[in-house]
Amino acid sequence: MADYTTVDIPGASEGAPAFFLFHGTGGDENQFTDLAAELKPGARRIGVRGDVSEGGALRYFRRVGEGRYDMADLKRATQKLAAWVPSVAPEGERIALGYSNGANIIAATLFEAPQTFDVAVLMHPLIPFTPQPQPGLKGKRIIITAGRRDPIVPVHSAELLVAYLKEQGAEVTLFWHDGGHDIRREELLAVQQFLKN
Numbered sequence: 001m002a003d004y005t006t007v008d009i010p011g012a013s014e015g016a017p018a019f020f021l022f023h024g025t026g027g028d029e030n031q032f033t034d035l036a037a038e039l040k041p042g043a044r045r046i047g048v049r050g051d052v053s054e055g056g057a058l059r060y061f062r063r064v065g066e067g068r069y070d071m072a073d074l075k076r077a078t079q080k081l082a083a084w085v086p087s088v089a090p091e092g093e094r095i096a097l098g099y100s101n102g103a104n105i106i107a108a109t110l111f112e113a114p115q116t117f118d119v120a121v122l123m124h125p126l127i128p129f130t131p132q133p134q135p136g137l138k139g140k141r142i143i144i145t146a147g148r149r150d151p152i153v154p155v156h157s158a159e160l161l162v163a164y165l166k167e168q169g170a171e172v173t174l175f176w177h178d179g180g181h182d183i184r185r186e187e188l189l190a191v192q193q194f195l196k197n
Contacts, residue, residue, distance in 0.1 A: 004048050004084065007033055011044035018089035019043040020117070022102025023050065024124075026057035032097060039121075039188065040095065040195045046088065050101070052077075060105035067128050067152070074108055081105060082113035095195070097121040099183060100152070107161070114140060121145075121191050124181055126153045127161050138169030143194045145187040147179045 007029045011017070019040050023031040029047035036045045050058040052073070061077035062070035085094060096117040098106045103125035109116050114136035122144045142165055146158040158174070165172045175190040 004051060005029060006049065006088075007045075007047040008088075009033060009045040012042035015092055017043045017093035017095050019045050020085065020089075020094065020096045021045060021047045022060065022096065022098030022105055023047070023058065024100035024102055025054065025059050027099075027102070028058055032099070035188070036097065039097070039192050043095065044089070051080075059101050061101075061108075067126060069104075069128065071129070075112075077105055078109045078112045081109045082116045085109075085116050093118050095119040095121070097123070097191070098125075099123040100126075100181065110134070110137060110140065110142075119195070121194070122161075123183060123187065123191075124150060124153050125161060126157055128157070131164060134168050137165060140165075140170040141194075141197075142170050143173040143175065143191060145175045145177070145190065147177055147181060147184075149179060150181045152181045 019036050021032040021036055029049040033045050033047045050060040052059045052062055062073040064070055094117050096106045103122040106120050107122055107125050107127055110120060111131040111134055114134055120142045124146055144158060144162055146153060148155060162172050162174050173194055175187055177184045177187050
């Protein structure tokens with residue numbers, strides 16, 4: 001099976017949840033490992049490096065332009081991730097956190113293989129297509145964070161994703177901040193609170 005380059009930090013106990021971490025474009029597998037210790041203390045932390053390079057910037061799938069995805073490569077990427085995650089954490093709770101491109105690969109994987117993750121944190125996701133209905137999303141706990149002045153993710157795009165997930169029966173929390181595509185302290189506090197439940 002195709003592998004990823006990862007950093008894998010053991011949890012505080014054997015049954016600790018597996019917290020998978022997905023960077024934004026240009027990040028790497030270390031981007032969120034320290035933050036994750038604050039957001040979900042005691043969890044096993046697995047930072048995942050994107051396997052696609054765009055001008056030297058790491059990503060999880062190719063795109064043909066800003067907000068325009070290479071759908072064939074997205075399919076490859078989601079299938080790879082959906083097969084890999086259970087091989088790394090076959091038992092227990094699996095949580096995913098991703099920012100920007102990292103949020104997009106989590107969302108796309110949940111559309112195709114909702115069993116991959118139990119809980120998802122999608123920070124500034126952009127899904128520029130309408131996903132197919134997915135009954136397997138029913139009951140999934142998902143938080144979406146977004147900026148009201150985000151030049152990359154329009155407000156209506158985040159709202160459409162929330163509406164789609166709710167239609168599938170997912171339990172969705174939406175958190176807005178007044179900034180752009182940046183990650184802000186208040187959204188991290190909202191994520192931390194969400195992950196306590």
